[in-house]
Amino acid sequence: MSAPERAAAQAGPTLRPARTEATRHKLFAASMEIIGERGPHSVTVDEIAAAAGVSKGSVYYNFGSKSEMIGQLLRFGGDILLERLGRLADRPDPRQALAAMVGEALDFLDEYPSFAQLWVSEMWHSASEWRPILSRMRGEVIDLVRAAVTRIDPSGPDEDLDTLATAIFGATLALGRDRHSFHPERSRDACVRAVMRSVAHP
Amino acid sequence: MSAPERAAAQAGPTLRPARTEATRHKLFAASMEIIGERGPHSVTVDEIAAAAGVSKGSVYYNFGSKSEMIGQLLRFGGDILLERLGRLADRPDPRQALAAMVGEALDFLDEYPSFAQLWVSEMWHSASEWRPILSRMRGEVIDLVRAAVTRIDPSGPDEDLDTLATAIFGATLALGRDRHSFHPERSRDACVRAVMRSVAHP
Amino acid sequence: MSAPERAAAQAGPTLRPARTEATRHKLFAASMEIIGERGPHSVTVDEIAAAAGVSKGSVYYNFGSKSEMIGQLLRFGGDILLERLGRLADRPDPRQALAAMVGEALDFLDEYPSFAQLWVSEMWHSASEWRPILSRMRGEVIDLVRAAVTRIDPSGPDEDLDTLATAIFGATLALGRDRHSFHPERSRDACVRAVMRSVAHP
Amino acid sequence: MSAPERAAAQAGPTLRPARTEATRHKLFAASMEIIGERGPHSVTVDEIAAAAGVSKGSVYYNFGSKSEMIGQLLRFGGDILLERLGRLADRPDPRQALAAMVGEALDFLDEYPSFAQLWVSEMWHSASEWRPILSRMRGEVIDLVRAAVTRIDPSGPDEDLDTLATAIFGATLALGRDRHSFHPERSRDACVRAVMRSVAHP
DNA sequence: CATGAATGAGCATTCATTCAT
DNA sequence: AATGAATGAATGCTCATTCAT
Numbered sequence: 001m002s003a004p005e006r007a008a009a010q011a012g013p014t015l016r017p018a019r020t021e022a023t024r025h026k027l028f029a030a031s032m033e034i035i036g037e038r039g040p041h042s043v044t045v046d047e048i049a050a051a052a053g054v055s056k057g058s059v060y061y062n063f064g065s066k067s068e069m070i071g072q073l074l075r076f077g078g079d080i081l082l083e084r085l086g087r088l089a090d091r092p093d094p095r096q097a098l099a100a101m102v103g104e105a106l107d108f109l110d111e112y113p114s115f116a117q118l119w120v121s122e123m124w125h126s127a128s129e130w131r132p133i134l135s136r137m138r139g140e141v142i143d144l145v146r147a148a149v150t151r152i153d154p155s156g157p158d159e160d161l162d163t164l165a166t167a168i169f170g171a172t173l174a175l176g177r178d179r180h181s182f183h184p185e186r187s188r189d190a191c192v193r194a195v196m197r198s199v200a201h202p
Numbered sequence: 203m204s205a206p207e208r209a210a211a212q213a214g215p216t217l218r219p220a221r222t223e224a225t226r227h228k229l230f231a232a233s234m235e236i237i238g239e240r241g242p243h244s245v246t247v248d249e250i251a252a253a254a255g256v257s258k259g260s261v262y263y264n265f266g267s268k269s270e271m272i273g274q275l276l277r278f279g280g281d282i283l284l285e286r287l288g289r290l291a292d293r294p295d296p297r298q299a300l301a302a303m304v305g306e307a308l309d310f311l312d313e314y315p316s317f318a319q320l321w322v323s324e325m326w327h328s329a330s331e332w333r334p335i336l337s338r339m340r341g342e343v344i345d346l347v348r349a350a351v352t353r354i355d356p357s358g359p360d361e362d363l364d365t366l367a368t369a370i371f372g373a374t375l376a377l378g379r380d381r382h383s384f385h386p387e388r389s390r391d392a393c394v395r396a397v398m399r400s401v402a403h404p
Numbered sequence: 405m406s407a408p409e410r411a412a413a414q415a416g417p418t419l420r421p422a423r424t425e426a427t428r429h430k431l432f433a434a435s436m437e438i439i440g441e442r443g444p445h446s447v448t449v450d451e452i453a454a455a456a457g458v459s460k461g462s463v464y465y466n467f468g469s470k471s472e473m474i475g476q477l478l479r480f481g482g483d484i485l486l487e488r489l490g491r492l493a494d495r496p497d498p499r500q501a502l503a504a505m506v507g508e509a510l511d512f513l514d515e516y517p518s519f520a521q522l523w524v525s526e527m528w529h530s531a532s533e534w535r536p537i538l539s540r541m542r543g544e545v546i547d548l549v550r551a552a553v554t555r556i557d558p559s560g561p562d563e564d565l566d567t568l569a570t571a572i573f574g575a576t577l578a579l580g581r582d583r584h585s586f587h588p589e590r591s592r593d594a595c596v597r598a599v600m601r602s603v604a605h606p
Numbered sequence: 607m608s609a610p611e612r613a614a615a616q617a618g619p620t621l622r623p624a625r626t627e628a629t630r631h632k633l634f635a636a637s638m639e640i641i642g643e644r645g646p647h648s649v650t651v652d653e654i655a656a657a658a659g660v661s662k663g664s665v666y667y668n669f670g671s672k673s674e675m676i677g678q679l680l681r682f683g684g685d686i687l688l689e690r691l692g693r694l695a696d697r698p699d700p701r702q703a704l705a706a707m708v709g710e711a712l713d714f715l716d717e718y719p720s721f722a723q724l725w726v727s728e729m730w731h732s733a734s735e736w737r738p739i740l741s742r743m744r745g746e747v748i749d750l751v752r753a754a755v756t757r758i759d760p761s762g763p764d765e766d767l768d769t770l771a772t773a774i775f776g777a778t779l780a781l782g783r784d785r786h787s788f789h790p791e792r793s794r795d796a797c798v799r800a801v802m803r804s805v806a807h808p
Numbered sequence: 809c810a811t812g813a814a815t816g817a818g819c820a821t822t823c824a825t826t827c828a829t
Numbered sequence: 830a831a832t833g834a835a836t837g838a839a840t841g842c843t844c845a846t847t848c849a850t
């Protein structure tokens with residue numbers, strides 16, 4: 001448990017000192033930037049601290065360890081994505097809801113490419129330190145997709161709906177990363193259309 | 203350049219290539235096993251050598267560096283996949299050809315889960331040492347898929363075909379990894395069906 | 405660039421420089437002791453750190469590399485020699501000035517035998533990592549000697565003065581090392597006299 | 607004991623197989639070339655073998671170890687120098703004899719710069735593996751010089767003659783290396799003159 | 809005689825973590 | 830709340846040496 005966590009545990013809903021919050025956010029921003037590009041193992045705590053403009057000691061004071069810092073970073077990013085997708089889930093037209101979610105996901109992958117890269121790298125990695133966090137995120141996202149898919153066509157066995165949701169999830173993730181790495185010219189719409197073909201026939 | 207490569211570059215009748223080949227294959231097999239599970243950075247050369255039953259020096263004698271060894275491992279795995287997919291590409295019925303390729307890919311991802319994990323992790327990683335190798339593989343696989351998709355429905359702009367091929371690629375990869383990590387009970391057929399939905403309606 | 409150098413480059417009020425300085429000097433002293441005896445390649449960083457009573461990591465924290473540490477050690481020693489010789493250069497009697505410099509050099513070679521050995525070994529070594537440092541030192545020492553020689557007898561071409569200065573430099577170096585290795589009984593005065601014979605005749 | 611040495615020990619004055627002699631000389635030539643430039647510790651047996659165009663095993667077959675190979679190389683070079691200097695020692699005019707020896711030494715240092723470098727580096731090195739060889743060489747050369755000096759001016763104590771001989775030795779060595787490294791334009795004659803100044807005045 | 813694949817002890821270097829200030 | 834000097838276990842890599850062919 002890092003020092004601020006200890007303090008919070010003792011003091012109840014402390015108004016967190018502004019200085020700590022600022023340091024944490026500088027570290028989030030800097031890590032997000034460089035960890036996605038170079039990978040969590042290739043980036044050193046020194047580099048993160050330098051990029052954030054704080055001392056190395058601050059990382060340990062605020063997060064306790066490098067691993068924990070990355071974990072909180074992932075939670076931070078995952079919450080943003082889930083919040084954004086959740087907002088679109090209850091649109092009246094189910095097909096439009098799914099399309100909106102795919103589009104929103106593409107936007108998110110575009111805005112947080114480093115988070116996206118980290119997710120793809122670690123989610124299926126059996127020995128990843130962040131597997132619990134990432135597989136929970138994967139589960140929640142796929143649940144949202146499956147719900148949308150089910151509203152479009154509730155027939156068929158549950159297993160098939162889950163499989164379809166996973167396929168949509170994978171296609172979206174791949175298109176998002178591909179736009180970043182290989183095809184920046186590819187339009188968001190074209191990607192949404194390609195993904196939506198799997199639920200396209202009325 | 204590793205010692206065997208230097209020797210090969212000079213041509214001439216390689217005197218004792220059998221021993222070298224044996225060592226290299228033992229290293230390939232052992233690496234494939236453990237690198238995918240724990241990630242290339244978390245696995246040490248000592249562990250690889252021990253798992254292969256050779257000395258650490260042999261790794262360096264044969265490959266020159268850990269990075270180069272993994273690179274050759276990736277080429278090795280990629281060649282297997284491409285060879286397998288290529289064999290299915292010219293089936294008469296284009297829809298059956300694509301379905302066969304998706305199925306074959308799933309089998310491959312099942313047989314070589316470590317290779318699959320490494321691929322997913324590093325392919326879109328901008329600073330990966332193996333990016334050149336992996337992105338070439340990605341390109342060749344997507345080309346195969348696009349050719350199959352084009353045979354099914356040649357209408358529409360090229361860009362859309364490329365995008366669709368990428369979506370199919372991503373969906374298959376995700377389903378393959380998901381079967382390994384989260385849903386071992388999910389059938390190969392269900393996965394193929396889910397992927398094929400994007401080209402299913404005549 | 406080592407960490408303290410990075411810090412120094414940014415200026416600002418160095419907070420805890422005393423600790424760093426202490427560590428650096430402990431390392432200088434210990435290295436000077438053992439590197440000259442066994443040669444820079446035969447001495448390990450572990451040994452140096454152990455001899456200095458600091459951790460191996462400290463060597464890297466303070467100098468960045470073994471090579472850089474030795475480089476700074478050489479600069480450190482060279483500055484001492486040059487400072488000592490420079491103080492004697494402007495004695496009124498030129499012959500006495502040169503004799504004093506030769507004697508002082510012999511004293512220095514006696515006090516810092518490891519530095520002397522390193523200098524002799526690496527100065528004329530075309531591929532030495534420390535060639536730039538050592539050849540600059542050689543140049544400055546020879547310049548001092550030539551100035552003294554010129555004051556004794558300004559006639560003759562410049563080239564001859566340079567050559568004579570080099571001969572004096574070499575003779576002194578050899579006598580200094582020889583006293584350490586083979587003839588500890590040989591007196592300082594006898595050495596000075598032998599060197600001074602080349603400028604002895606009025 | 608290396609294999610040919612074993613053979614020689616058994617068979618008496620064997621006519622050494624031509625193949626062995628050829629291999630040894632190729633190795634001498636190649637080592638002399640690169641060891642002097644890069645230092646004995648920085649040069650690997652692989653490099654030496656490659657430069658000589660023989661296999662690494664041949665080095666061990668012929669010399670038993672890297673250290674022994676360099677030792678024989680040094681003996682080889684030292685014999686050449688001593689033979690050349692010895693031939694000049696009994697010239698009638700003692701001053702001319704010494705000048706001829708200094709000149710001959712400069713020629714030798716010019717022809718075998720790598721040997722010269724190795725000598726300078728290792729001769730005064732207390733822990734050098736080749737110290738015995740090199741200090742014997744140093745002794746024999748200084749004896750020759752002292753004999754010549756004694757013939758010029760036999761007065762004065764023995765110790766002074768020895769010291770003077772060492773000074774001449776050092777001056778010559780330094781001028782020889784300096785010509786190679788820093789002043790290739792400096793003439794052989796100018797160097798001889800500078801060295802001879804210490805015995806120049808009748 | 810010669811080769812070159814294999815070895816493993818040894819080494820320079822990295823980096824997450826600690827702690828006195 | 831923050832700092833940065835110091836640490837040392839861990840790791841990639843080198844290279845002299847061996848030995849089966």
